[in-house]
Amino acid sequence: MKTRTKASGTLRLLVSMLVATLVSAQVAPQPDGWPQFTYQGIITEPSALKYNPTGEFIFPSVFHAGYYLDEPLGEWYLYYAPHDNPGGVSLMYSDSLEGPWTEYASNPVISNVWAGHYSVPHVSSAMAFWNPDAGRLFVYFHGSNSVTRWAETDDGVTFDYGGIAVRNSMGGPNVTESSYARVFFHPDPSEYKYAMFYMGNELDNVRRIRLAESHNGRDWVVDPDYVVAPGPEEGANVSGANLWEWNDQLYVVYHASSGKTYARTIDSSLREVGEVPILLHKASGVGDDVGRVASPDIVTFEEETYLFYESGARLSALIAWAKVV
Ligand SMILES: *[C@@H]1O[C@H](CO)[C@@H](O)[C@H](O)[C@H]1NC(C)=O
Numbered sequence: 001m002k003t004r005t006k007a008s009g010t011l012r013l014l015v016s017m018l019v020a021t022l023v024s025a026q027v028a029p030q031p032d033g034w035p036q037f038t039y040q041g042i043i044t045e046p047s048a049l050k051y052n053p054t055g056e057f058i059f060p061s062v063f064h065a066g067y068y069l070d071e072p073l074g075e076w077y078l079y080y081a082p083h084d085n086p087g088g089v090s091l092m093y094s095d096s097l098e099g100p101w102t103e104y105a106s107n108p109v110i111s112n113v114w115a116g117h118y119s120v121p122h123v124s125s126a127m128a129f130w131n132p133d134a135g136r137l138f139v140y141f142h143g144s145n146s147v148t149r150w151a152e153t154d155d156g157v158t159f160d161y162g163g164i165a166v167r168n169s170m171g172g173p174n175v176t177e178s179s180y181a182r183v184f185f186h187p188d189p190s191e192y193k194y195a196m197f198y199m200g201n202e203l204d205n206v207r208r209i210r211l212a213e214s215h216n217g218r219d220w221v222v223d224p225d226y227v228v229a230p231g232p233e234e235g236a237n238v239s240g241a242n243l244w245e246w247n248d249q250l251y252v253v254y255h256a257s258s259g260k261t262y263a264r265t266i267d268s269s270l271r272e273v274g275e276v277p278i279l280l281h282k283a284s285g286v287g288d289d290v291g292r293v294a295s296p297d298i299v300t301f302e303e304e305t306y307l308f309y310e311s312g313a314r315l316s317a318l319i320a321w322a323k324v325v
């Protein structure tokens with residue numbers, strides 16, 4: 001009896017030590033061959049931009065225009081927008097992912113007032129996605145925070161209004177914001193061809209990542225379960241989620257209140273998610289490379305891998321880029 005008590009006491013001690021180790025190991029080690037991004041600079045220098053209502057810009061979305069559009073302004077398009085009112089989806093273009101980027105002459109290409117469709121305080125968080133069924137570029141954006149809409153274009157600058165892709169009620173009765181969407185091909189196309197991660201805020205004021213799925217990129221069904229809810233490493237909010245594949249593994253990449261950008265493994269159903277985040281990137285703290293790293297958009301092209309992101313404090317961010325060197 002005595003021995004047994006002692007053994008179970010030892011077991012309890014071991015279990016509590018194990019739990020303590022797991023709780024303190026809030027970030028998983030980076031897998032072999034993980035990309036190490038080095039800061040390269042700011043793309044949206046406010047003083048250099050004609051359309052600059054608020055001195056800040058968020059949520060880069062890079063689109064390979066030269067591959068899809070007839071006579072594009074440049075090989076690559078980069079959509080972005082101010083966060084604060086009035087927002088306004090804006091465009092820069094370049095023949096190289098390394099820049100220099102040229103501001104489109106008449107930004108914004110989508111503004112907060114669109115006659116016959118909506119008039120809202122702001123539109124922001126543009127996501128450019130080529131829809132092969134429609135044979136057009138779809139740009140998703142939120143405005144205001146309770147809806148994510150989309151618009152369609154053949155040239156990247158003149159748009160037809162699409163509609164509302166997701167609204168609060170589609171996520172359940174507690175959802176108060178439905179914004180910061182990224183759209184991509186569903187990695188398991190057996191049921192849905194397209195998928196979306198977006199940020200749902202709720203009555204508890206915790207921002208989580210939600211999943212929506214679609215047959216056509218226009219009509220969406222929201223899954224009742226979260227993809228990522230913040231844990232002790234992340235803090236109160238997670239947002240800006242995107243799908244990324246690296247070395248044959250899918251990840252959901254996203255930013256958090258901690259100011260860092262993380263990755264968690266995810267399966268092709270987009271429902272089995274790793275418990276512990278892996279650090280994707282954080283600011284080095286050297287020179288201009290300070291503050292938050294948010295809204296990641298990773299592009300691999302011709303053997304080079306780039307990270308486009310939102311850099312700096314939440315309401316004074318700029319679009320920055322980093323590269324695996
Ligand atoms: C909504 O919030 C209430 C109060 O926190 C909670 O009891 C309920 O389970 C939530 N409903 C859903 C669908 O999340």
Ligand SMILES: *[C@@H]1O[C@H](CO)[C@@H](O)[C@H](O)[C@H]1NC(C)=O
Nearest residue numbers: 205207235236237257258314
């Ligand atoms: C969560 O996000 C909201 C809105 O972006 C922000 O006001 C709040 O400060 C965030 N909370 C934390 C702890 O970062």
